[in-house]
Amino acid sequence: MIKSVSIQGVKGSFHHIVAEAYFGQQVEVVECLSFDETVGKILSRDCDAAIMAIENSIAGSILPNYALIDQNKLHIIGEHYLDIQHHLMALPGQSIEDIKEVVSHPMALLQCKQFFKSYPHIRLVEDKDTAEVAHRINERQIKGIAAIASKLAAEMYGLKILAESIQTISHNETRFVIVKTANSVLPEEEINKVSLRFSLEHKRGSLASILNVMSDCRLNLTKIQSMPKIETPWKYAFFVDVTFENYKDYSKARSIMEIMAEDFKVLGEYKNAH
Template sequence: MASTACLRLPFLPARTSSCSSRSHRVPRASSIKCCAAGAGTSSVSISSAASREGVGAVGADGLVGPPVPVPDSPAPAPASRDLHWLPRPLTSADLMDAGGEGLKVAYQGCPGAYSEAAAKKAYPNCQTVPCEHFDTAFKAVENWLADRAVLPLENSLGGSIHRNFDLLLRHRLHIVGEVRLAVRHCLLANPGVKIENLRSAMSHPQALAQCEYTLTEFGIEHREAVDDTAGAAKIVAEKMLQDTGAIASFLAAEIYGLNILAQNIQDDKDNVTRFMMLAREPIIPRTDKPFKTSIVFSLEEGPGQLFKALGVFALREINLTKIESRPHKKRPLRTADNNSTPLKHFDYLFYMDLEASMADPKTQNALGNLKVHILD
């Protein structure tokens, strides 16, 4: 069995620009961060423009709704000021080339992980780079140790992978594509071990949860959680465990020399994970192909604020495919001034996916309208 290792970057410094000119610094993102997806998926940061006073209830595009900031020039604002200082933007042709030949693609986990399968599906001819943690994969691309990263964003059973949502806000990588992978779990064990010999199952916590009913039917009582599915297979093989099986892919069985005792053991057969493809360079949004745009923002406190935020898209017939909220980590819990009023809520970040391109004027108008309501 070949020895495998994951990339570790414990003290890797952040990459700095060689230019000392102040005018070449990348501007900080404002309260709205957008990730536009399409034939590829790109991400850009939208810089807030100050709104002019006296704007009525009719938007800049003629739609009735909450007040809209009116630009000084009739020309639409650029999708992002960041684009002027980033490396050369990618085009759809860059993303649809010869299967990523020559690209190094980082993923989290050991060889044989589902994330590696997703990377190979996204870039069939790429060289995969296993990373110990999600953060390591982000840093590998930022520091030019890899060209792309393919990381999970959402599972049809387990929901969102919140860690990667948080890392998207901390790192300056751009979403340039999306790939979906059907997850087919297998029960793996060392040669000679049978299902009736197993007392414990080892895997990622989500994989264990997705196979709970089947494992119980097999009479496997104990569960042991590890960082990833392929890592579980590696541990079972290296330690020659006789009473513990791993839940992982058939590829992991081949890599680590394990037998497949059962296939498709997930309780729900429709088990799909959505992965994002990340790059240092953004993709240029277009209007001649279907695009998805992902945004994150926070709102001012008050009744109807979320309704107004959603309304700016509904009025322009922009379809929303996902909305989710998470407590804002950088804002403390709001408390009452006295004991007579109950504890107030957190400030929240709202994550939203739109079926729209940043190159479409109505999308830019909608985001301009949204900026009236966001919390800076």
């Protein structure tokens, strides 16, 4: 039973929204300043699980989080896709013309870049967390500065939304993974997605051979991400997500891939949320 979950950011953040959507509103949400701290909470057993953004449909993979999961031997027990809607918000009684500065996470600023071209008087400033900026504006009653955050953050921190859904691409999804220090054992019939990590020899066709095994065993490759192995220059680890209809197909593929690949590791077996 998961009673507490660590998140990067404060209440009102997108990680908070995912925590409540996945575990329900009764779950205790523990706020952390960084993903390192988020992971630290489950390693020290202060929290039962952690939630981490892993990729965005516009900006791509969040590589440091792949490394954190791998290096700390964490297990992915589930996933959640969230449609990210960015709203511009500030203290009540102001208009966009009154705003001199917008402070937000670099990713949020990047995703809303087009909107701010119409407001050249506004300076864009990077910060660690979207909802934390909203919280700070409310706490210190700062005028002339706006945040980009969720509707939940505006409600929680008493801010007025000056412009809704200001992201450049309207359909902007982020995939979050739920991680624990131990694997969550689901019945085989409920498992239809797996995250894997492996390395390959530096020779022609080694990756193609692995991909052929996946295809032959009816696995659908939904994600492949390479990452440099710091300890071995010019050698890469591959992070792969596959979906399937029959666990036996995956089981057969896994037994072959374990022989073909180096440092083969199952990061998680869970339900496909998409």
